Amino acid sequence: MATYLLKRLGLALITLWLLSMIVFFALQVLPGDPGRSILGPLAAPSAVAALDHQLGVDKPLVSQYVTWITGLLHGNMGTSYQFRTPVEPFIQAALVNSIKLGALAFVIVVPLGILGGVLAALHVGRATDRIISVAGLSAATVPEFVSGIVVIVVFAVTLKWLPVSAAAGQGASPASQFEHLILPAIPLILVLFGYIARMARAGMIEALDSDYARTATLKGLKRSVVIRRHLLRNALLPTITVIATQTGYLIGGLVVVETLFNYQGIGNLIFKAAQGKDFPMLEAGVLTIGVVYMVATLIADVLYTVLNPRLRLGNSG
Amino acid sequence: MTEIAAPPAAGVVVAHAERSGELTSWRLVLRRPTFLAGAAILVFWVVCALFSGAIAPHDPLAQELLATNQAPSAAHWFGTDQLGRDVLSRVIAGSRTILIIAPLATLLGTVAGTAIGLLMGYLGGVVDIVVSRLVEAVLALPLLIVAFIFVVALGPSPAVIIVVVGFVFTPLIARTVRSAVLVESQLDYLSSARLLGEKAPRIMFVEIMPNVLPTILVEFTVRLGYAIFTVATLSFLGFGVQPPTPDWGADIAANYGVLPAGYWWMTLFPALAIASLVIAINLVTDSIEQVLAS
Numbered sequence: 112m113a114t115y116l117l118k119r120l121g122l123a124l125i126t127l128w129l130l131s132m133i134v135f136f137a138l139q140v141l142p143g144d145p146g147r148s149i150l151g152p153l154a155a156p157s158a159v160a161a162l163d164h165q166l167g168v169d170k171p172l173v174s175q176y177v178t179w180i181t182g183l184l185h186g187n188m189g190t191s192y193q194f195r196t197p198v199e200p201f202i203q204a205a206l207v208n209s210i211k212l213g214a215l216a217f218v219i220v221v222p223l224g225i226l227g228g229v230l231a232a233l234h235v236g237r238a239t240d241r242i243i244s245v246a247g248l249s250a251a252t253v254p255e256f257v258s259g260i261v262v263i264v265v266f267a268v269t270l271k272w273l274p275v276s277a278a279a280g281q282g283a284s285p286a287s288q289f290e291h292l293i294l295p296a297i298p299l300i301l302v303l304f305g306y307i308a309r310m311a312r313a314g315m316i317e318a319l320d321s322d323y324a325r326t327a328t329l330k331g332l333k334r335s336v337v338i339r340r341h342l343l344r345n346a347l348l349p350t351i352t353v354i355a356t357q358t359g360y361l362i363g364g365l366v367v368v369e370t371l372f373n374y375q376g377i378g379n380l381i382f383k384a385a386q387g388k389d390f391p392m393l394e395a396g397v398l399t400i401g402v403v404y405m406v407a408t409l410i411a412d413v414l415y416t417v418l419n420p421r422l423r424l425g426n427s428g
Numbered sequence: 429m430t431e432i433a434a435p436p437a438a439g440v441v442v443a444h445a446e447r448s449g450e451l452t453s454w455r456l457v458l459r460r461p462t463f464l465a466g467a468a469i470l471v472f473w474v475v476c477a478l479f480s481g482a483i484a485p486h487d488p489l490a491q492e493l494l495a496t497n498q499a500p501s502a503a504h505w506f507g508t509d510q511l512g513r514d515v516l517s518r519v520i521a522g523s524r525t526i527l528i529i530a531p532l533a534t535l536l537g538t539v540a541g542t543a544i545g546l547l548m549g550y551l552g553g554v555v556d557i558v559v560s561r562l563v564e565a566v567l568a569l570p571l572l573i574v575a576f577i578f579v580v581a582l583g584p585s586p587a588v589i590i591v592v593v594g595f596v597f598t599p600l601i602a603r604t605v606r607s608a609v610l611v612e613s614q615l616d617y618l619s620s621a622r623l624l625g626e627k628a629p630r631i632m633f634v635e636i637m638p639n640v641l642p643t644i645l646v647e648f649t650v651r652l653g654y655a656i657f658t659v660a661t662l663s664f665l666g667f668g669v670q671p672p673t674p675d676w677g678a679d680i681a682a683n684y685g686v687l688p689a690g691y692w693w694m695t696l697f698p699a700l701a702i703a704s705l706v707i708a709i710n711l712v713t714d715s716i717e718q719v720l721a722s
Contacts, residue, residue, distance in 0.1 A: 244714075245462065258703075260684065363571065366665065393580070400570060
């Protein structure tokens, strides 16, 4: 088990390194001359050269990358072009906000998705199953800003039950913060529900088909007991992995939802940084997302190992 | 010959079916109500995209500055936006950009992914190991974020979006094609082809590819749904089609700021258009998958 987890950790680190290369290549190499893009097309060439020298971008690419990555490893994520201050405080505050929103969506969608998937599996092939599967999958492919617009029009503009903006303002009470986060959470829930339900359904169908399910039924256990004690814990194993992978989709969705609802999270931060061509902020934001994503995947691996006796006992071959 | 008299949307499907001799299963697809509903919506939007000039009641770019922010009425069924442009006409004309960019991006990803998947699955060995690791690493990243940073870096233009979205989808498709090829390479007809002395490219593209075509077709429709998702999202974020070109995502971005003021029609109608398009593609994909699985 330890070797398995170490291997996963190694893979996560390699992926993170690859992400740093992609980010570096995309944002430091592709856009061309940073000095020119900051100062604009009318600036004097000497001023551009001076700024390039000050930013260190006139050095060879390899040494630029090494400087950048060493800075990152020492916790120095760079200086924002827009604010001329270190980016860490911005990233930190935004991350806390995003975790609040993401956690709310997860707490609602995980039980809901599992319930939907199990219900569909118990009625496999019938109307309930088709409705949950098709509706779930359709909801999953509707972009978050589209469902976001629909919920704003219905619940905020027409019914006036909930606020349009997700920003509760300085020093707002937890209750008020929660109220502001309900609407933004809905699009995230809609996107995630289909995937989780689909995995739970597939796992449950497999479990229903198994020998141990038949044995449990034949020895006279009630259907509800068979489902609860024998099927669920086997059926939900793959679902856990999917839930962790969904963190990636959730983060992609945060960029959109936080922009739509004007919420100061990491997604909105990345979006604003991209608009303002504030590359250090953008790079730091994207890498932070990468780290969060890797951590979520690792937690899923650990959970999967702990819950699966075959892996837990070290019999992973 | 009755089975050929299918709805026009199914033309592509029938063409494939004749070649692979799986007419019965495709007839099953055509009989599913979910497929027909999805195909009907899809055809509707394709017609809108092709003939928007003739269908749209107004010029989608014409500003009527004395009639801005008009609620839906008999003159403007979907109302007017902040510049007094007819929202209905913009929704009709807005189908064009997404229906050009998303399918082209998907096609690019499918062609590249199929080629890489065939190579990985058939050649195996070092090629397979190296490309598999790369694919795994790319898949471990939030794809929208990867697409987003590349579009930011390269600047928004339809060509950039097609290439970036196609590039992001390539590993996903390659992985699926690879596993389909691995199943095929166990079969007898390939050993015969090898014994006949056929060259590797011919075996891959002439012998194996027709047999994994159903998998590729399903992959294409699934990815098309995601491509529309991604392209619309990039547009909404301002890194897609630029104003004043009518585009659903960009129009929503331009007008959602006035939602709290009660001007819901300029964002809700493009939003419903996107939703109907992705749901239509989903219904079609789901029907094909159901039939192939049964």
